Amino acid sequence: MSIFPAEMESERLRYERLHPETVDPFELYEHARADAPDIEAITEYVTWDPYENPKDAFDWVAECGERFEAGEDAIYVLQPMEGDRAGELAGLAGLEPDWDRRLGTLGVWLRTPFWGRGYSGERAGRLLELAFDWLDLDVVAVTHDPDNENSRRAIESYVERFGGRKEGRIRNDIVVDGQPRDSIRYSISREEWERNRSP
Template sequence: MPLFPAEMESERLRYERLHPDDFDPLELYEHARAGAPAIDEITEYVTWDPYESPKEAFDWVSTCGEAFDDDEEATYAIRPKDGDRAGELAGLAGLHTRWDRKLAILGIWLRKPFWGRGYSGERAGRLLELAFERLDLEVVAISHDPENERSRRAIERYVDRFGGHKEGVVRNGLVIGGEPRDSVRYSITREEWDERR
């Protein structure tokens, strides 16, 4: 039995593992390729660049599948369960473990039509539950580029809701477009999570 669940749900979202056995990389390429709608806005503050070829999407899905099989991290395709865009790929969410530190790091990117719907916070709640209740981790961390106001607002809302706090600025904590950038880091502990549940 795999350590990470292959599928999960939350109130409005379904999570499916990004794995070559389950996911068509061409669907990812369609939305994450150079020239895709709003791709420059989507990738402005993330650590990856738009795909230049379908092979890059295939390689990424394979990499995610290997990490899933090795019990190191889980990347999920996020899909709304209901509404006018039900079943559509909204974006990707990841939980990256550092087993030696009992730590998980959360990540997410969403396509622009899915911004402003509260999906980031809903996804955080589901992945926090996974980290603390199934994986027995002690700390979950989240970071954003200091200039990314949209992420800051979303992260601060759910970090506050789950009892966590802002740790501070990590100098050169990210690489975006080949350049080191600062990052702002937040964390939530299992004790904080338990108190707010």
Template sequence: MSLFPTEMESERLRYERVHPEEFDAYELYEYVQAGAPHTDELTEYMTWDPHAHPKESFDWVEQAGEKFDDGEAANYLVRPTEGERAGELAGTAGLFADWDRRRAIFGTWFRKPFWGRGYSGERAARMLELAFDRLDLELVAVSHVPENENSQRAIEKYVDRFGGRKEGRLRNTVVIDDEPRDVIQYSISREEWERNRD
């Protein structure tokens, strides 16, 4: 039995683990390759670039599978379960466990056709449940670069919903396009989540 669930569901979304045993990396490559529709907008504020070759997608899937098996992190493919795009790869949801500090760090991205549908908040609610109920962690942290207004709005909405708070600006925390960048970090504690969970 795995520490992390291999699949999960929420109201409108299905989560499938990223693992080479179950996922064809060519499907990922189709959407994140250089020149794919909206890839430049997707990766503008990310710490990774559009994939230049399928091997990059295969390597990422392989690494995600190893981290899943080792209990370090869980990355999930996110697919809508309803509507005209049901079953399509909408994005990914990641939970990176920092066991010594008893916290999880969230990471996510959605393809542009799936922006503005409330999926980020729905995904966050499901991942908070995973972090606190199953993994027995005490804190969840999430961040965005200051210029990423879409992520800022989505994060602030669910952090407020679950009683969390803005921790502040952390300088030179990530590297994007070979340049160190600041991030704005937020956190939600187990106690805050338990007081505000649906």
């Protein structure tokens, strides 16, 4: 049994733990392999590389399952619940708690057909609820590459909606394509969340 819920829902999305018991690594491989459609756009600003072979996907799903069970982090497969792409793998969303600091860090990537639909903000609201109401964390943080305008717009929108703030640039915080990069960090506290959460 894990501290994290195995499944969740929000208004339009279903969340299923990334775990060998529930996710087909071949499906993940098809969407995140080195020659997958639009993979260059998807991975331009992220800290992970596309899979070179199916074993990479199998190994990562197994690792995520172990980390989920150990309470180290929660990675979820996102699937729309309605519309022409209902049930498809839209992307992955994660929450990584730092238990000692009572801090959670959000992450997400979406396949390009699911960009511009507001899924990033919807997912953030659901994972903030998980972080504060379920896991009793005090602060949730999120970062983006300074050049990633799509992430900047999405993050600023939901951070403002939930009363959080931009904290600034953290130098050499992430590594992309083997090179250190700055990141822009935002945070939302439990108090800010409570004042601004939807009824």
